[in-house]
Amino acid sequence: MEGLVRWLWAMLALVLSTTLAWAIDYPCAQVRIIVPYPPGGSNDVATRIVAERLEAVLKKTVVVESRPGATGNVGTLATVHAKPDGCTLLVNGAVIATFPYSFAKLGYDPLKDLVPVGGIGVSPTVILTGPGEVKDVQQLVRLSKEKPGGLNYSTAGYGLLQHLAVEEIAQRTGAHFVHVAYKGGPQSATDLMSGRLDFGSLSAGSVVQHFESGQLRPVAVIANKRTALAPNVPTIVEQGLAPLDAGVLYLLFAPGGTPKDVVAVLSDELRKIISDPTVQARLMRGGFEPTPLGHAECAQIMRETAETWAPLIERLKIRLE
Numbered sequence: 001m002e003g004l005v006r007w008l009w010a011m012l013a014l015v016l017s018t019t020l021a022w023a024i025d026y027p028c029a030q031v032r033i034i035v036p037y038p039p040g041g042s043n044d045v046a047t048r049i050v051a052e053r054l055e056a057v058l059k060k061t062v063v064v065e066s067r068p069g070a071t072g073n074v075g076t077l078a079t080v081h082a083k084p085d086g087c088t089l090l091v092n093g094a095v096i097a098t099f100p101y102s103f104a105k106l107g108y109d110p111l112k113d114l115v116p117v118g119g120i121g122v123s124p125t126v127i128l129t130g131p132g133e134v135k136d137v138q139q140l141v142r143l144s145k146e147k148p149g150g151l152n153y154s155t156a157g158y159g160l161l162q163h164l165a166v167e168e169i170a171q172r173t174g175a176h177f178v179h180v181a182y183k184g185g186p187q188s189a190t191d192l193m194s195g196r197l198d199f200g201s202l203s204a205g206s207v208v209q210h211f212e213s214g215q216l217r218p219v220a221v222i223a224n225k226r227t228a229l230a231p232n233v234p235t236i237v238e239q240g241l242a243p244l245d246a247g248v249l250y251l252l253f254a255p256g257g258t259p260k261d262v263v264a265v266l267s268d269e270l271r272k273i274i275s276d277p278t279v280q281a282r283l284m285r286g287g288f289e290p291t292p293l294g295h296a297e298c299a300q301i302m303r304e305t306a307e308t309w310a311p312l313i314e315r316l317k318i319r320l321e
Contacts, residue, residue, distance in 0.1 A: 027085055027087065028060070028085065028087035029060070029061065030060055030061035030062065030063055030087075031054065031055075031058060031060050031061070031062045031063070031086070031087055031088075031089065032062075032063050032065055032082075032087065032088045032089070033047055033050070033051050033054075033062060033063070033064050033065070033089045033090070033091060033252075034065050034066075034067050034075045034076075034078055034079050034088065034089070034090045034091070035047050035064060035065070035066050035067070035075065035091055036067055036068060036069075036072035036073070036074060036075025036076050036090065036092055037066070037068050037072060037075075038066060038068045039066040041206070042123060042203065042205030042206055042286050042287045042288065043091060043092075043093075043123075043205075043250055044064070044066065045286045046091070046120055046121060046250060046283060046286055046288055047064050047091040047120075048064050049279060049282050049283060049286075050091070050120060050252065050270070050273060050274075051063075051064050053273040053276075053279065054266075054269065054270075054273065057269045057273075058269075070321075071099075071157060071159070071160075071320060072092055072093075072096070073099070073103070073106065073107070073108075075090065075092075076090060076092055076096065076108065076110075076114075077107055077108060079114065079253065079254075079255055080107075080108045080113045080114060080255055080256070081255075082255050083255070084254065084255040084256065084257035084258040084259075085258065085259075085262070086254060086258055086259070086262040086263075086266065088254075088255065089117070089252055089253065089254055089266075090114070090252070090253040090254075091120065091250055091251070091252055091253070092250065092251065092253060093161075093248040093249060093250050093251070094116075094248070094249040094250075094251055094298070094301050094302055094305045095160065095161050095248055095305065095309075096110045096114075097110050097111060097302040097303070097305040097306040098164075098305060098306055098309045098310060098313060099320075100306075101306070101309075101310045101313040101314060101318075102159045102313050102318045102319065102320050103319075103320045103321075104319055104320070104321070105321075110302065111302060111303065111306070112256055113255070113256040114253045114254070114255065114256055115253060115254045115255070115256055115257075115258050115263055115295070116251045116252075116253055116295060116298035116299050116301075116302055117251070117252040117253060117254055117263055117266045117267050117270060117295060117298070118251065118252055118266070118267045118270035118271055118274070118292070118293055118294055118295060118298060119249060119250075119251055119252075119270075119274065119291035119292060119293030119294075119297070119298055120250045120251060120252060120270075120274060120283070120288070120290075120291065121249075121250055121274070121283045121288030121289055121290050121291050122247040122248065122249045122250070122288065122289045122291050123203040123204055123205040123206075123247065123248045123250065123287055123288055123289075124203075124204045124221050124222070124223055124227040124229060124230075124246075124247040124289065125161060125162045125165055125201060125202070125203060125204070125221070125222040125223070125246035125247060125248070126201075126202060126203075126204050126207065126211075126218050126219075126220070126221055126222070126230065126233065127140070127166075127199055127200070127201055127218070127219045127220045127221075127222065127236075128189075128192060128199060128200045128201075128202060128207060128210075128211060128216045128217060128218050128219060129192070129198070129199045129200075129216070129217050129219055130192040130193050130194070130195050130197065130215075130216060130217070131193075131195055132195075132217075134199070134217070134219060135217075135219065136219060136220065136234075136239050137169070137219060137220045137236055137239045137241060138239055138240060140175070140198075140199060140219065141169075141173045141174075141175040143198075144170075144175040144176045144177055145174070145175065145176060147176075149176075149178070150175070150176030150177055150178050151175075151176070151177055151178065151198035151199065152177075152178045152179075152180050152197055152198050153166055153177050153178070153179060153180065153197065153198060153199045153200060153201055154180045154181075154182055154188040154191065154192065154197045154199075154200040154201070154202070155179065155180075155181060155182065155188070155200070155201050155202065156182055156183070156185045156188060156202060156203065156206065157181055157182070157183065158179070158181040158318070158320065159313070159318045159320050160248075161246040161247075161248055161309070162201040162202060162203065162222075162246060163179060163181070163201065164246070164309055164312055164313065164316075164318075165201060165222045165244060165246035166179070166201045166222075167179070167312065167316055168244060168312055169222075169236070169241060169244070171312075171315075172241065172242060173241070180197065185202050185203060185206030185207060186206065188200055188202060189202065189206065189207050189210050189216065192216055193210065193215050193216060199219065200216075201222070201246075203248060203287070204221075204227065204229050204230065204287050205286060205287020205288060206287065208229055208230070208287050211230070218230055218233040219233075220233065220234060220235060220236045220238075220239055221233050221234070221235045221236070222235075222236055222244055222245065222246040222247075223235050223236075223237075223244075223245045223246070223247055224237055224243045224244070224245050227247075227289060228284065228289055229284065229287060229288075229289060247289075249291060249301060250288070251293075251298050251302075252266070252270055254266065263295055264295070267294050267295045268294075270292075271292045271293070271294060272292075274290050274291065274292035275290075275292045
C-alpha cells in the first residue's frame with residue numbers, strides 16, 4: 001500500500017510538472033523574442049536555440065525579431081513598451097543595468113521596466129593580440145608605459161563591459177591604453193589580425209574561431225576563473241592582477257508588470273532548456289557558457305552589475321547617446 005501511495009504521488013508530480021506550462025492562457029497566437037542587435041551574431045544564435053525549445057514547450061509559434069540600434073536600446077525599448085502578457089520577450093545582457101549611469105537619456109529603467117526571466121549564458125571577455133610576441137597582460141602593461149602614446153586596443157563598443165574592464169585594469173596598473181571603439185567584434189578582429197591594433201578586449205563568442213585557428217592569440221580572460229570555452233587561457237588573476245569579471249551574462253527578459261505566474265512558468269521552462277546537455281553543447285559552440293538561473297538570481301545579478309560598474313562609469317565620465 002505504501003509503495004502504491006508513493007507511486008501515485010510521483011505520477012501526480014509528473015503530471016503537474018508536464019502541464020505547468022499549459023496553465024497559462026497566452027492571449028497571443030505567437031510569442032516574439034526581440035534581439036536588439038544585428039542578425040547573425042552570437043546572441044542571435046543563442047536566442048534562436050532558446051526560441052526553438054520554447055516553441056515546443058509553449059505550443060506557440062516563437063518568432064525571433066532583430067531590432068538593432070542605439071547599443072541595443074531600440075529593441076529594449078520596444079520590449080519595455082510592449083503589452084506585459086508574456087507574448088513579447090527580450091534577450092539582452094545584464095550589462096544594461098549600468099546604462100542609467102552611462103546614457104544621458106535612456107528612456108527606461110532596466111531594474112523596473114524589465115523583469116529578468118532567467119539566464120541563458122555568459123560570453124567571457126578575452127584580451128587578444130594579433131601577430132607578435134606579447135604573451136601576457138603584464139607585458140602589455142609594461143609595453144604601454146614604454147611606447148610613446150601607449151598601446152591602442154579595440155572593443156565592440158564604447159561603454160560596454162569589454163571597454164570598462166580594460167580601463168579598470170589601466171587604472172589599477174598605471175598602464176597607458178588608448179581605446180578604439182568599433183561597431184562590433186568582427187571588424188575589430190580583422191584589424192587585430194592585420195596588426196593595426198595592439199590588442200583587443202572582445203567577447204569570446206565573437207572571436208573564439210579566430211584563436212582556435214591561430215589567427216589571434218588569447219592573452220587572458222578577464223574573469224576570476226578560467227572559461228570552459230578556452231580552458232588553456234589563464235585569467236588576469238592568474239597573471240597577478242586583482243579580481244575582475246567582465247563576462248557578459250545574457251538573460252531572457254519580459255516587460256515590467258508581466259504577471260508573476262507567467263514569469264514563473266517561463267523561468268522554470270527556461271531553466272530546464274538551458275540545463276539540457278544538447279542545448280548546452282550548442283551554446284558552447286556559439287561562444288556561451290550555459291547559465292541556467294532563475295528569476296530571483298538574475299534580478300540579484302542585475303543589481304550587483306549596476307553597483308559594481310557604476311563608480312567606474314562615473315569616474316571615466318562615460319556618456320552615451
